[in-house]
Amino acid sequence: MTEQLAERRRRLLRDEISRIAVNMFAERGFDNVTVGEIAAAAGLSERTLFRYFATKDELLLGYEHHLWERLGEALAARPHDExxxxxxxxxxxxxxxxxxxxxxxxxxxxxxxxxxxELQARTHARRLNNDDVIVEMVAGRLPGRRAKGRDLARVIVSAMSAVAATEFNAWVAAGGRGDPAVRIGEALHLLETGLRQLDANS
Structure with a gap:
């Protein structure tokens, strides 16, 4: 019980630090805010802040990391014959x-x-590492193509990830109207007209 309470407190403090940092980034720009300023605004020392976030990037990218974890979980949960x-x-x-x-x-x-x-570039590099996990999961759904399964899986993941990212960015540029899943779904549907045969032949 004590460990669960301690973990909850840690999570709440992480959320609060992240909220403060994101508000500062929004007002002044990511590159114009220092870790020291974030720590001061949160009433912490820099040393204490680094116990919760290893880098400045993590203050912003926690949400995206969580999304990639959820993507892997959602993919693993899909029917095996899909x-x-x-x-x-x-x-x-x-x-x-x-x-x-x-x-x-x-x-x-x-x-x-x-x-x-610059943060986008670092995010892209991290996304490539996450892609490797998804590629392996997708390759496992191509049992009839063992020789080239991973290559085909990388094409699928790269194409669909690019479409999803592009449409999310378009959603942001448009002011965040509606649910981004709607426009992402429509764009993926268009892409699938060229990829659907991989489902039929797998």
Whole structure:
């Protein structure tokens, strides 16, 4: 019970630090806010803040990391006999849905990221590492293509991830109107017209 309470307190403090940091980033830009300033605003020392976030990037990218974890979980939960394209599409739809009460915060995060090119580059590199996990899961849904399964899986994941990311960025640019899952789903449907045969032949 004590460990659970301690973990809850840690999570709440992490959320509060992240909220403060995101508000500062939104007001002044990611590159114009120092870790020391965030720590001071949160009433902490820099040393204490680094116990909760290893880097400044993590203050902003925790949400995206959580999304990739959820994507993997959603993909793993899809029926085993479902084709790779269908399974990944459904996983993207499940994880790109944003409830109305948190859309403003997600939009804020998207805007901060869009205004920080160097952070975007680091995010892209991290996303490639996450892609490897998803690629392996998708490759497992191509049993009839063992020789080239991983190559095909990488094409599927790269294409669908790019479409999802592009449509999310468009949602941010449009002011966050509606649920981003809707436009992501429509774009993935268009892409699937060229990929669907992989489901039929897997």
């Amino acid at each position: 084709g790779p394209v269908t399974a990944l599409r459904e996983a993207f739809l499940a994880t790109s849905h944003v409830e109305p009460q948190v859309r403003e915060r997600v939009l804020q995060l998207g805007r901060i990221l869009a205004q920080a090119p």
